[in-house]
Amino acid sequence: MPVKNRFAELQSEITEWRRDIHENPEILFETHRTSALVAEKLKEFGCDEIVTGIGRTGVVGVIKGKSNTSGKVIGLRADMDALPIHEATGLDYASKTDGAMHACGHDGHTAMLLGAAKYLSETRNFDGSVVVIFQPAEEGGGGGKEMCDDGMMDRWNIQEVYGMHNWPGKPVGAFGIRAGAFFAATDQFDITLEGFGGHAAMPQKTVDTTVMAAQAVMALQTIASRNADPVDQIVVSVTSFETSSKAFNVIPQSVQLKGTVRTMSAEMRDLAEKRINEICSGVAATFGGSADVTYIRGYPAMVNHEEQTEFAADVARKVSGGCEHAELVMGGEDFAFMLEERPGAYILVGNGDTAAVHHPEYNFNDEAIPAGCSWWAEIVEQRMPAA
Numbered sequence: 257m258p259v260k261n262r263f264a265e266l267q268s269e270i271t272e273w274r275r276d277i278h279e280n281p282e283i284l285f286e287t288h289r290t291s292a293l294v295a296e297k298l299k300e301f302g303c304d305e306i307v308t309g310i311g312r313t314g315v316v317g318v319i320k321g322k323s324n325t326s327g328k329v330i331g332l333r334a335d336m337d338a339l340p341i342h343e344a345t346g347l348d349y350a351s352k353t354d355g356a357m358h359a360c361g362h363d364g365h366t367a368m369l370l371g372a373a374k375y376l377s378e379t380r381n382f383d384g385s386v387v388v389i390f391q392p393a394e395e396g397g398g399g400g401k402e403m404c405d406d407g408m409m410d411r412w413n414i415q416e417v418y419g420m421h422n423w424p425g426k427p428v429g430a431f432g433i434r435a436g437a438f439f440a441a442t443d444q445f446d447i448t449l450e451g452f453g454g455h456a457a458m459p460q461k462t463v464d465t466t467v468m469a470a471q472a473v474m475a476l477q478t479i480a481s482r483n484a485d486p487v488d489q490i491v492v493s494v495t496s497f498e499t500s501s502k503a504f505n506v507i508p509q510s511v512q513l514k515g516t517v518r519t520m521s522a523e524m525r526d527l528a529e530k531r532i533n534e535i536c537s538g539v540a541a542t543f544g545g546s547a548d549v550t551y552i553r554g555y556p557a558m559v560n561h562e563e564q565t566e567f568a569a570d571v572a573r574k575v576s577g578g579c580e581h582a583e584l585v586m587g588g589e590d591f592a593f594m595l596e597e598r599p600g601a602y603i604l605v606g607n608g609d610t611a612a613v614h615h616p617e618y619n620f621n622d623e624a625i626p627a628g629c630s631w632w633a634e635i636v637e638q639r640m641p642a643a
């Protein structure tokens with residue numbers, strides 16, 4: 257693999273950082289130890305500026321090139337947070353915290369971006385500036401959005417942003433990417449159907465919310481099958497059905513339904529929200545009850561920009577000899593917020609034949625480090641070639 261030789265030399269050091277982070281997982285915005293470690297390393301590398309506390313526990317580092325005639329600034333982003341999962345890998349560096357685990361490989365992402373920062377600080381073989389972005393709370397907390405809301409893009413005049421995620425099932429160090437929508441918007445709904453509870457032996461005296469909710473669950477399936485254009489992607493999943501009474505002989509007063517919606521475009525997202533409201537109030541009215549629908553918008557769809565995606569794929573080909581066209585992912589990714597503010601691209605790097613992300617036996621593959629770090633470094637050196 258024509259990876260940068262320096263990363264073959266640095267691999268064992270970067271692996272040590274990765275395993276240290278793995279052993280000490282932190283969830284959501286609670287990445288205090290990890291953020292401190294990142295800031296300390298960036299200082300050790302000789303970064304020109306290090307700022308902590310962006311997006312609560314996020315860290316930003318600036319590395320200036322040998323020259324800056326281009327005036328360009330590129331942002332490289334990694335996520336630092338772990339998941340509330342109890343680790344079952346049995347590794348000697350497994351999580352020391354019960355119920356917390358790096359099950360999505362953000363330990364690897366952080367270590368790889370630190371490796372790239374070390375190399376870029378040593379060599380500075382580019383014309384412009386690099387901003388390394390370490391964000392907390394990717395797993396549902398919107399840490400990327402908070403960093404943007406703190407004015408990060410304007411403060412450092414970031415013009416393009418790049419992100420990377422490891423991908424189990426893909427050969428180690430192989431890359432995959434696609435232009436346009438890539439990861440889904442992740443929304444939630446919380447519906448309360450209200451009826452009139454009573455004795456289960458006297459249904460004529462009740463408005464039965466269980467029957468009403470069952471109809472609503474079935475009718476919600478028609479958003480994907482009857483309302484959406486068949487060529488568009490949408491998932492509507494009801495994941496929780498809770499009656500207000502658990503008794504055998506009581507018709508419950510209310511039923512709460514919860515679930516998730518995944519879409520790839522603003523149009524589908526709007527359609528889902530509109531139809532969930534219409535279906536629930538319509539079904540409730542049919543049975544003489546009422547519906548209260550809360551639709552919570554989470555991460556927007558993550559959309560890769562055309563030009564930067566092509567460039568990112570070219571760099572990946574140079575690093576690993578290949579870059580496949582990736583399939584759509586119905587999971588969410590809060591790098592979406594950064595790509596809404598600036599053009600850029602997000603790439604997948606193979607993690608080999610490992611357990612899937614978010615599984616208690618998952619582990620980041622340290623063999624992917626040279627490819628991942630090389631991709632980061634080449635993005636910078638090729639996008640802002642030394643004058």
Ligand SMILES: [Zn+2]
Nearest residue numbers: 360395613614
């Ligand atoms: Zn994840």
Ligand SMILES: [Zn+2]
Nearest residue numbers: 360361362421
């Ligand atoms: Zn992840």
